[in-house]
Amino acid sequence: GGIITQTPKFLIGQEGQKLTLKCQQNFNHDTMYWYRQDSGKGLRLIYYSITENDLQKGDLSEGYDASREKKSSFSLTVTSAQKNEMAVFLCASSRTGSNTEVFFGKGTRLTVV
Amino acid sequence: TQTVSQSDAHVTVFEGDSVELRCNYSYGGSIYLSWYIQHHGRGLQFLLKYYSGNPVVQGVNGFKAEFSKSDSSFHLRKASVHWSDSAVYFCAGCVGDNSKLIWGLGTSLVVNP
Secondary structure (H helix, E strand, O other): OOOEEEEOOEEEEOOOOOEEEEEEEOOOOOEEEEEEEOOOOOEEEEEEEOOOOOOEEOOOOOOEEEEEEEOOEEEEEEOOOOHHHOEEEEEEEEOOOOOOOOEEOOOEEEEEO | OOEEEOOOOEEEEEOOOOEEEOOEEEOOOOOEEEEEEEOOOOOOEEEEEEOOOOOEEEOHHHOEEEEEOOOOEEEEEEOOOOHHHOEEEEEEEEOOOOOOOEEOOOEEEEEEO
């Protein structure tokens, strides 16, 4: 088994601030993802990475940067927080060739004041 | 364009009842489908997946799902629900094992005692 650890669990930022969310996995998975979850809107893919130093834009990448510094870690930066950013950000990972079976962290809840 | 839809935003049942959570997809070719569960305040957990072969797939905790190409469906069922099954259930699909997952909006299941 393995685990995905997201830090922090709760993040409060000010409008316009640059904020970074971190994610670590010990599954040894190649592919990692960042999703945004808004109430009633399901999951929207922000960025994903299929290997170390790789980055692929998802459907919601504008306003975000991401970095895959090493295989086990994947960070997400909100470049300029907006009040409508309040959401839960979920990090996930999967084995190459097994994208239907994805493992998730517990999420970071972002509040912008 | 591939889509995954969950027609019921909310389902309420009593403990011991059977339940069916509906998932339909639109895609003309082969599609891989999966179900996930999200308890309140937690990340998503994988329940089961369908690739090919037997259209009835058994998952954890008594859940099973049945793929139907004629109905473009992958409904999730449980014969006798427990209060701990109260959660949001997401259906997801992808058209190739290395392609992005497409998510439904989720169905909130409430199991009353």
